[in-house]
Amino acid sequence: MTDSEEGSEKKSGYGVALGIALGLPIGAVMGMLLFDNIGLGAGFGLAIGLCLGVALDASSKRKGSE
Template sequence: MNKNKKTTGDTYLAIGIGLGLPLGAVVGLIIFDNLAIGAGIGLVLGITVGTAMDSNKTKKE
């Protein structure tokens, strides 16, 4: 194992969750008039996009 190898870890997953929750909450307040529904949708989309980006980066390395 190489100690100097830089690993991304779950960086994209964290970014996806961090951006998905607030954006989903705003969309939920605008469309559904409910914060929790929008936050849930944003969380699911954030996890999905973050995992896909993380998986894509891992394959290329």
């Protein structure tokens, strides 16, 4: 395995972690403001953040393979 392959493997998964880390608190705040239920908002934020994180990882992998 070359050094460039090792670097690309280390970068995988950061999008999902970033999506969860940002989606959860943003969703919790939106849940408190919109639904008056922090758990419901956190769940929605987690799901949206996870989807965006997976999309970010897929996009970065596609750019890396070209």
